Amino acid sequence: MSVTDTEAAGTAPGPAVDTAPAQTVLTPRLRLVLVLLLATQFMLAVDFAILNVALPVIGNGLGFSLAHLQWIGTSFALCAAGFTLLFGRVADLFGRRRVFLGGLVVLGAASLMGGLAQNPEMLITARVLQGLATAAVTPAALSLMTTSFPEGPLRQKALGLNGALMSSGFTTGAILGGVLTDLLSWRWAFFINVPVALAVLIIAPRIIKESRLDERPKLDLPGAVSVTLGLLAIIFGLTQAGEKGWGSAGALLSLAAGVVLLVIFYVVERKVSAPLVPLSVLGKRSVAWGNVAGLIAFATFTSLVFPLTLYLQEVLGYSALVAGLSFGFLGLGTVTGGVTASKVIGKIGTKRTLIVGGVLQTVFTAALVGLGDDRSWMWLMLVASFLGGVGNMLAIVGFMVTATSGLANHEQGLATGLATMTQQVGITMGTPIMSAVVTAAMAGTGASAILGGLKVAIAVNAAIVLLGLLASAVFLRSDRSTVQSQ
Structure with missing residues (x-):
């Protein structure tokens, strides 16, 4: 099947074969493309966490009952994860830039609606639309990134920065949500998306060329x-x-x-x-086992925020603001891992980078089991969350490179849709699992019971990372066979 994938750098349309594998320097145009796509992905990551701290305030302001408050987050997560694979394929068939820009229009409008909401129904509708927009924009942006940058150093660098900004976006969202709610209003957690979406909508059509299949098979x-x-x-x-x-x-x-x-x-x-998903693509080890590794990476480390929040507030007695700022160390770790990932991949390869990241994450997640019940143990939490964040981001970038390599350009929307779905499902499923483990493991009430329950959850978390690490070591092929399998 012929493909027209006009590169964002302005090169002429051509077949799906990479004609410039040796390109290692970002042109000014490619740099601007990367900045736009990264800014969009960062904004979407912030949206996942920005309302968490503000939920009680929103509930009181709009009249949410305590039982229905969780739907502010759940309605968004359901749509963001459930529709990602579908929109990834739609982007392949009908145009990645078209889906990307259309999703941004919906996101901007939904964010404005959420900020102006006067009742629970209006807010939940806005969150559903935000989730659908996220499901459209995220895989489209990622596939535009993988088709704009050839396999090799440039793509590894782009995916590394993308992973770092997305992961730090979750931490930034938690901090920013608290700051905006305290200083201005929870409504600004929605309004902040509007100018960013408008800026990208104005600039993107000028520098990002359309990328889609010449022949459109039936959906x-x-x-x-x-x-x-x-x-x-x-x-x-x-x-x-x-x-x-x-x-x-x-x-x-x-x-x-x-x-x-x-x-x-x-x-x-x-x-x-x-x-929708050719089984031949799912049959590739790089796609199948790469996504397994990614699911575990996203489900485990992001979900540690839940037991560590309990530890900081319920065991050590810190305020919500101090607890949120403490996760800045985790964010710094993920940024460090993302920025250095491409260099590490260049030296030891993608599979080994994924494994090294998994080892770091396993070791420093397990170290958190040693947390005590007084504030002198804060050093362990900060150090372990930083180094575990480095390892987690190495694993995530390794997963992204693995799961999108060795495929033709016309399959990139599908590959990035699968990878994005893996990300969204992992983020969504991690916290409920940790919450259920903490609740089941608690024996009684009080700080000591909470500490015991969260230690069990952290140990389970580390065990899951270890299983994923072993699976990657056994089932993933070496980089050369993955990249050359196209």
Whole structure:
């Protein structure tokens, strides 16, 4: 199948074969493309966490009941994770820039609606639209990045910076949400998106060229419906498990329905002529096991924020502001890992970088089990979160490079859609799992019981990272076979 992938650097349209693999220097135009795409991804990452601190204030201001308050976050996460794969493929078929810009329009409008919301229904509608916009913009932006930069140092650098900014965006969102809520209003957590979206919408059409398939196969509607509903059911089941326990009827029924729908999706993909996810792509080790590694990386380290928040506030007695600022060390670690990842990959290869990152994350997550019940232990939390953040980001960048390498340009939207779905699902499922483990492990009430429960959750977290590390070491192929498999 012929492909027209006009590079953002302004090169002429051509086939899907990379014609400049040796390019190692960013041109001014490519640099501007990278800045725009990174700014967008950072904004989307901030959106995941910016409302967490403000939830009680929003609830009081708009009249949310305590039971319904969690839907401010859940409605966003369901759409952001559930529709990502679908929009990634739509971007492949109908134009990545078109989907990217269209999603930004929806995001800006939804953010304005959320900031102006006068009742719970209006706010939840805005969050649903924000989630759908995130599901469209994130894979489109990532596929524009992978098709704009050839495999090799430039793509590794771009993905490293992307991973660093996205991960630091989660930390920045938690801090920024508290600052905006205290100094201005929770509404500014929404309004802040509007000027950023407008700026990107004005500049992007001038420098980013359209990238899509010449021939548009029929969209696999049965596959799209089954996989989207399946992901929605699983993510909803995980959030229910975190709130009501793993034995609750709502969680079990939703998880079971999700599994059945994903099995139906697999059967559909085997039979249709133009599948949403070609099984030949899923059959590549780099795609399949790379996404397994990414799922674990995103689900584990981001979810540590939950038990560590409990530790800082409920055990050590720090304020919410101090707790939020403490996570700045974790953010610094992820930025350090992201900035250095491309250099590490260049020296030891993608697979080894992923494994080294997993080792660092495992060791320093396990070190957190040694936290004590007085403030003298803060040094351990800060050091371990920083170094664990470095390792986590090395693993994430290794996953991104692995899961998007060795594929033709016309498959990049699919590959980045899968990678983005992995990211969104991992972020969504991690915290409910940690919450359920902490609750189940707590014996009694009080600071000592909370400390015991969160230590069990941290140990489980480290064990999951170790299992992912071992799977990557056994099943992932070396870099050369991955990159040359195209």
